[in-house]
Amino acid sequence: MLPDSIPTVTVTGRYLTPDGTPLSGNVTFRAPAVLTFSSADVILGGPVTIALDATGAVSVTLPATDAPGMNPTGWAYVVTEQLAGVAPGRSYSVLLPAEHRTADLADLAPTDPGKANYVAVRGDSAYEVAVEQGFAGTVEQWLASLVGATGTKGDTGPKGATGADGPTGARGAQGSQGTPGKDGAAGVVQSVNGQSAAAVVLTAGDVGAISATAAGAAGGVAQLDQSGKVPASQLPASSGGSAVASVNGKTGAVVLAAGDVGAAASDHAHTAAQVGALGTATRGAALGVAPLDGSGDVPLANLPTAAIPSVWTPGDLGFKAWTFDPAVTDSAAQYCQIGYVYLMGIVLREAATLSRLCFYTAGNGATQPNNQSFAGLYNSSGARVAQTTSLNNWFSVNEGNTIECGLTANYSAAAGLYWVALLINGPSAATNGPGFARGAAAGTNPAGQARASAVSFIRHGRLSTTGLTALPASFAPASAIVPDANAIWAAAY
Structure with a gap:
């Protein structure tokens, strides 16, 4: 508005x-x-x-x-x-x-299309003309100037005499009705389907129709029978209807046996060699097949020397995955800050059922983790998928020991990247609780952070939230993880 x-x-x-x-x-x-x-x-x-x-x-x-x-x-x-x-x-x-x-x-708007376009221009009003002629004053004053003085009232004249009524005219007689005229001639058709002639004759093509002679004729159209189908007489020979001439060289009421189609009878026995298969004696033999062990893997005995890794793998020590070879840990132990959640990345190369999360303590003091201490497993999206019971049930005073912490329930893990999480509460002194084996601990961003720019998974870090007494159900990996100078060793099986 x-x-x-x-x-x-x-x-x-x-x-x-x-x-x-x-x-x-x-x-x-x-x-x-x-x-x-x-x-x-x-x-x-x-x-x-x-x-x-x-x-x-x-x-x-x-x-x-x-x-x-x-x-x-x-x-x-x-x-x-x-x-x-x-x-x-x-x-x-x-x-x-x-x-x-x-x-x-x-x-x-202009009404004559032959005239040029114009602009309706308003002319000067009478007041504007008066101003142009020298009048000074408002419109109201000008209008008042047009009103003259009231004249004197004249005398009333005498009343005139009433005139006589005129004679009434005679009514004329009604005339008779005229004869109705003849009907006009019917209009003449100018053209039919574009043809103008005295006698127009249209063909089927003129009205978009098919000639009656095209039904059933070559190049024409097929007729339909009373059921709305094309009669067999108008179908080509390749459209069906012909009988099978023979089956495997036989005619009449043909019954085929296994031998007629190059097959063996159902009760006929063959050896593995006769059916192109390998017998059980070839398992593990030269030019045979390799058996699989109880975990679905090929035994080392059936692997070529070049396929056997020359370094220690998690499976060699009974684990499904670990953060790194524990033999390369730093000489100093890592004592966790109270209420921090530490994250250690592991890789599962294949699906596995996990029941334990493992750590190595280079030493453990007199004060044990309390019942607000836990270990857990998170997937690469930051969702917690498994957790241990309270860690106060798993640690003891020691001078070096592998700590195996049981999950509350076995977890069927798909192949992929995971974080092992560790939360310690209880010990008040920095060295009064468990001292965990760790990797490099140089600076605030150690080499454990190394990765290509296209990879978002952080191998070692901790959650930015402090003072935690339980593992969170989930976190946002892109924003919740901060670098940590300590790469704690962890494993799972």
């Missing part, structure tokens, strides 16, 4: 066909430039397009073309009509002065 300080004019119009049917389409009003109204703190721009309603009418309220304080001035609206079925759309210019609050396009 326009501000009240901008004078407006409501423009209406109605468009009908010659028989009174409402037209459809739209009418566009376009100012020649962007209009600025500084007093109203507003800038107006762009065309205004109004669609004809169901009665063919339009109505729109627009700023007056002579609104005070408007920049630029001295312009007119360009009206463009786009009406369905009326071509081409005409365009013309109109002024909308503020003194006329309403205007109808029927009074403004």
Whole structure:
């Protein structure tokens, strides 16, 4: 809605066909430039397009073309009509002065299409002419100056005599009804399907039909029987209906035996060699097949020397996965800060059922972890998938020992990346609890953080939240993990 300080004019119009049917389409009003109204703190721009309603009418309220304080001035609206079925759309210019609050396009639009477009320019009013001629004063004063002094009332004249009534005329006789005229001749057909002749004759092709002679004929169309199907007589020989001539060289009521199709009878016995198979004696023998052990792996005895790794693997020491070879741990032990969750990355190369999370303590003091201490397993999305019971049940005073912490339930892990999590609470002195075997501990971002830029998995770190007394159900790996200078050794099986 326009501000009240901008004078407006409501423009209406109605468009009908010659028989009174409402037209459809739209009418566009376009100012020649962007209009600025500084007093109203507003800038107006762009065309205004109004669609004809169901009665063919339009109505729109627009700023007056002579609104005070408007920049630029001295312009007119360009009206463009786009009406369905009326071509081409005409365009013309109109002024909308503020003194006329309403205007109808029927009074403004040019009616003669042969005339050039024009702008309806308002002429000077009588008051404006009077001002031009030297009158000084307001419109009200000028209107008052047009009223003369009241003259004296004249005498009442004498009443005239009443005239006599005129004679009543005689009523004429009603004339007889005329003879009805003859009916006019019927209109003449001008053309039929584009043909103009005294006697038009149409063929099947003239009306988009198929000739009756094309039914069942070559190059024509197929006929349908009473069931709506093409008769067998009009089907090609390859469309079916012919009997099988023979089966495997036999005719009549054919019954095939196993030998007829190159097969052995169901009760016939063959050796492995006769059926192209390997006998059980070939298991583990030269040119035979390799057996699998109870875990589904090929035994080392059946692997070539080059396929047997020359380094220690987790399986060699009974684990499914570990963070790194424990033989390369640092000489100093890692004592965990209370309430921190440490994360150690492991890789499962194949699916496995896990029941234990393992750590190595280079030594353990007199104060044991309390019942707010836990170990757990998180997948690479940060969801906790397994957890131990409280660690106060697993640690004892020692000078070096593998600590195997049982999960509350076995976990069937798919192959992939996981974090072993460790939370220690209880020991108050830095060296009064378990001292864990660890890898490199140089700086705040040790080599345990090394990875390619495309890899998001952080091998060693800890959660940014402190003071925890339980493992969280999940965390956001991209934001919750911070680097840690200590790479604690951990394993799972």
